[in-house]
Amino acid sequence: MRFPIEGERTGRNLTLLAGAFAGGIAGELLRVPAGAVLGAVLGALAVNLGRPGPRLPRPFREVGKVLLGTVVGLSFAPELLGTVAQLLLPVSIGILLLILAGLGVALLLHHGFGWDMPTALYASTPGGLSELALTSEEVGARAHVVIAVHTVRVVTIVLLGPPALTLLIGLWPEA
């Protein structure tokens, strides 16, 4: 669906935001794990499926990211810098393992499902969506498949991650 008139585009953005705020506030009030982000995803998704149209412009996400960065920055303390430095090596090893697991998945997609290797590699690499989408096209991967897989990955983990991890933490021996 095209939105040729600026007013319609503004109306579309406001409707998406209204859906997201309704969902986010409901998620918070109902004390759902990570309710604000989860509810906002579901609220905007409901609007989007009911009335398909363009996604929210990038600046909305940037404002959200700046606010999150600001809140995270406020929790900085001198001890934290030491902890981050101490964790550099183990985190790097963890990330290396994550990347290797992605390469294993790429081989599975290539050999098991007949995907071309560029698409398999870019669809299974645990990187940022926009960077992977841009570079995947350069190497001849099927960009729409790469974007679809990564979008579903991020949406899945945002929707299922908090409740699943909360459940997992409940089963944790020390918890």
Added chain:
Amino acid sequence: MTDTLLVLAIGAVGGLVGGAVRMPGGSMLGAMAAVGILQLTSSVRFEIAPQWAVLGQILVGAVIGSTLDRHMIASFRSVLVPGAVAVASTLLAGILIGSAFAILGFADPLTSLFGLAPGGMAEMTAAAISLGASGPLVASMHVLRVVAVIVVLPMFLRPAARRALKRQEGHEIPGGGRDD
């Protein structure tokens, strides 16, 4: 009120600078670094109302929700089984590695799992904050992941993808593979 305005202004400037230099996760990391420096160098401890974090979480969630439309679902449906395998395997790998990280005692379970979950940096930090994990640690872990993927991986990912593409072109079009 003055504190809030000051912190938000510094966060906004940091975010703009981070976005302008095009570093991975730039706006979030720029804001985090600018406010973090303010907090570390100031003699007073700054605080803002928790509703600002909720606002950030809702905005990030809103954009994610708006990206998933019928076309995206149709694209994913066309590769449903391998796509689901890709998503499930990547998530499982994140959970296993995060669990190992927590079991080895590097960080608490929530921070470990969210820090090594292969979701978006902003989305995972938002979820982690709301569940009481260490936001700065989770964000730092995702910075490392994104930097590793963006900086290190293309060094062999692009050549490997190009080689595979040339091989396929060579199979599909006899004599079509060029070695440029």
